[in-house]
Amino acid sequence: MIKQFVPQEFCLKCQGCCRFKEANSVWSPCLLDEEIQGLLDKEGIPAASISIDRRIQPIPNPDGADFICPFLGASNNMCRIYDMRPFECQLYPFLINLRKDKLLLTVDLNCPYVCEKINSQEAKDYIAYLSGYLNSPGQLEILKDNPQIVQAYEEVREVAELKLPHEIK
Numbered sequence: 001m002i003k004q005f006v007p008q009e010f011c012l013k014c015q016g017c018c019r020f021k022e023a024n025s026v027w028s029p030c031l032l033d034e035e036i037q038g039l040l041d042k043e044g045i046p047a048a049s050i051s052i053d054r055r056i057q058p059i060p061n062p063d064g065a066d067f068i069c070p071f072l073g074a075s076n077n078m079c080r081i082y083d084m085r086p087f088e089c090q091l092y093p094f095l096i097n098l099r100k101d102k103l104l105l106t107v108d109l110n111c112p113y114v115c116e117k118i119n120s121q122e123a124k125d126y127i128a129y130l131s132g133y134l135n136s137p138g139q140l141e142i143l144k145d146n147p148q149i150v151q152a153y154e155e156v157r158e159v160a161e162l163k164l165p166h167e168i169k
C-alpha cells in the first residue's frame with residue numbers, strides 16, 4: 001500500500017473522488033491485471049464492475065445525475081473495498097502521466113487538500129517518497145506489465161520525472 005498524503009478524515013468529508021461526470025470517464029481508475037483478478041475472485045463483485053478497457057466501470061448515481069464507483073458506499077462516503085482498493089485510487093491525487101515521451105508524476109489540483117498544500121515542505125517530502133517508491137525495481141516491473149495505467153491526463157501539474165521502462169515508450 002502507498003503511504004497516503006491526504007488524511008482519511010479529510011477525504012471522508014469531501015465528495016471529490018469516486019464520482020464521475022460520464023460512465024466512460026477517463027478519471028475512472030485503471031486497474032492492474034492482478035487487481036482485476038483479485039476483484040473477480042472476491043465474492044459478490046460482478047464482472048460488470050470492470051470495463052473492457054480495464055477500468056472500474058462507474059454506475060449511475062441513484063442520488064444524482066452523475067456516475068459513481070460501484071464500490072462507493074453512498075450512505076457513508078466510504079470505499080467498500082478500501083483494504084484492496086486499486087493502485088490508482090491509492091495514488092490519487094497524484095497520477096502517472098505520459099507526456100512527450102516522458103513519464104511524469106503529476107498532481108490533480110482539483111483535490112482541495114493537495115491544492116492548499118502543494119508548496120509545503122510536507123508535499124515536497126511526500127513527492128520525494130512517492131517518486132522513490134514508483135522508481136523502485138518492483139514498481140517498474142508492475143508498470144512494465146501494466147502499460148494501461150500510464151495515461152495522458154490533461155490539466156494536471158508535473159511534480160517529478162519518473163524512470164520510463166522502455167516497454168512503455
Ligand code: SF4
Pocket residue numbers: 006010011012014015016017092093110111112113114
Ligand atoms: S479530492 Fe482529495 S480530499 Fe477529496 S476525496 Fe479526493 S483525495 Fe480526498
Ligand code: SF4
Pocket residue numbers: 017018029056069070071072073078079080081082085086089
Ligand atoms: S475503488 Fe474505492 S477508492 Fe477507488 S474509486 Fe471506487 S470507491 Fe473510490
